[in-house]
Amino acid sequence: MVKTEKVNFLFPKIPTEGKPMTNQKSSGRCWIFACLNVIRTQVMKKFKVEDLEFSQNYLFFWDKASRQIHSIERINYMLEAYIDCAQKGEKPDGRLVHHLLHNPTEDGGQWDMLINLVEKYGIVPIQCCPDVQSSESSMRMGRILNNKMSKEMTREFCMKLQKLVFDGSSEEAIQKTKITMMEEIYRIVSICLGSPPETFTWEYYDSDKKYNKIGPIKPVDFYKNHIKPIYNMEDKICIVNDPREMNVYDKLYTVDYLGNMTGGKMVLYINQPVDMLKKLAMASIQAGEAVWFGCDVGKQFSRKGGGILDLNVIDLDLVFGTSLLNMSKAERLMYGESLMTHAMVLTAVNIENSWGDGDGDKDDWFSEFVYEVVIDKKYIPDTILEVLKQTPTVLPAWDPMGSLAN
Template sequence: MATPGVSEETLATFRKNFSSDTKNVLAQNVCRKTDLWEVCLQQEVVQGSKHVYNTKVAEVKPMTNQKSSGRCWIFACLNMMRIPFMKQYSIEDFEFSQTYLFFWDKLERSNYLLDVYIECAKKGEQASGRLLSHLLHNPSEDGGQWDMLVNLIEKYGVIPKNHMHDAQSSENSRRIGCLLNTKHREFCMSLLKMVNSGCSDEEIQKRKKEMLEEIYRLVSVSLGSPPESITWEYYEGKDKVYKKVGPISPLEFYRQHVKPYASVDDKVCIVNDPRPENHYDKLYTVHCLNNMTAGVPVLYINKPASVLKELAAKTLKEGKAVWFGCDVGKYFHGKKGLLDTKLLDFNLVFGFNANGLDKANRLVYGESLMTHAMLLTAVNIEDDKTKTWRVENSWGDDNGDKGYLSMSDDWFSEYVYEVVIDKKFLSEETLALLKQEPVVLPAWDPMGALARL
């Protein structure tokens, strides 16, 4: 009978080859006591990075911190919105409430998913099937996509942070996420049983409303109750002149005092999905990807990476920051605040290339997808070519340049998946693509990934 597993002869060859190369022994000695990325770090890349840019938008304070939550997509949006808002009202220090939108997303997404469970049951989907298995993997997901922000803000508005501060469960969302997941799976089971047993739509909707009230109670207890009206008081300009707005509803506060300078519904999500079957200049959506029943659908226009760069640079030249989604964990050094494909030399330490897949195949084989949303605030442009980008993150001011990151242009090409661009910067031909019937990608497609880190 053959020896199970790797043969002794093969292992002997591996041992001999490893120990005969003194570089392997040196690398082993170092790596046993040192973080692997620190050993692979290319110092010339670190030393060559400079946080100086020739095209830059105004940057404001404070640097935000999402802490242990997946609210990056909300932070990036509100950070983008506050730049023109603060300029308009001549204020030096400001944040919108991220927890306010987080609250409404938890409730609306739960309502949306309860409706999806009912629809799945009516179509004969089983809990063990791929669709419901995917939806129930982490239904309380913190992350989101751009059009989900449009749904929330256009319905509920925004408020200053001092009208709804962070709660422990918004700064560290793991516990509330676990409870929501538990309830979603229980509710999905109940709704499937009701549909399969022939309950009427009226009975199902009555039970669904009871379920949603349980979720409302959980979210309210954990995050606090969002205010129905606010009175915003602030000091304007260098002379610190007292000003007052309100009482006013959050939606009217947005419509009257924020939207004229920082609207969210006049933008389009442009993605780079280079998989051969997903053609450029086509409109895409993802099955069962939304956070609001009957809300704005999540839509993408697919373009080459060069177009995403061109549009982002054009927006920055106009003094506007750019919301974008990327795979932040690749070739990234958090403390130094660097995103660069040349940052880590795995061949030097391990003797192999760790970048054997191109961008399309990284999507196909599960090696990469969008994980994080941040803000582009500056770019270096030389000879009409983009070189390096400045990124406002939402992880506090301890890393990088007081919280800002430096991103190489090659890293943008490889790991940026989407940018959000004002319609005014798009050609008529591109805007016409929004009138297409979107290609529907399956719910588990990597382009349905949510910014969640």
């Protein structure tokens, strides 16, 4: 039974939420959508525009491909991982290689991967690189790429590279083979997604009906000259809540082989109690800045009534005499019942009577199923920022904190 009564949709919001409404459709690009939606709220204020959408397909392409050597950013990263595993003596049927082969070209990602992409390639308005069929419905392209990269079909590229390593081939021979592989994948991605612009011109009317024009300009210069001064990706910090006993708070963590760019920024997490995630998200929203967050969106979720995430929205006890909430957050992580699956944007917060009047904690869903928030360092206490100076504890590649939002 779904309960939608007493649901309040009115909260204090950031000044500009952004429009039009965006839709990732049949793809796993939520992390990109959420990032660009957070950025546009600041850009819309600066340029005084009433609607704005940045191209998700543009970043989606560069997550796959690299302009410099016609390679593939994420696939290059994974091919290097296969080589590294072979050099370390990891067996092809071992747990690590098996995990890396599971879905190496999946659509999903993490915040620090977005920093890699935006800092290197910039962003463009959607009209300069619109969605295409293979970005809106990415499954077929993913199957083709995984045919070359993953455990399905042939395990072709991993097999060939690891065989070269096991046979004692030179580094030059290994890299030459890898480049040939990446060129093949680059061709597939370019045909599926199209080629993104090297320069663009953005023309728009502001809220005063005044015509404006920026460009021709390179996407990375557009980001660095016009967007980075008001939304600096490198100033945003990932704060996670991992309550498992072995992963203590006030520590820095990363996950082995989690990334999308060789030589790029490492994925880093500062582990904090969930109440700190709430406090920091609230501070950001009250200051007018939306918050990218990662959660397990499928739990206690009802589309009825506009999409509700609440521990009490589905009453299984009434119908079946049972509950799906018999495990703690830590236990759900440990036993594979929950992990981060989706990224969205927080634009409003109830800052009054947040615990209600006897109906229970109104942010209890956040406590149980939100795992990550991205906050500008200016809202984070110095004591937490000091954690970034630590050498990160490396969690195994298959750890649930290495899950990707899609």
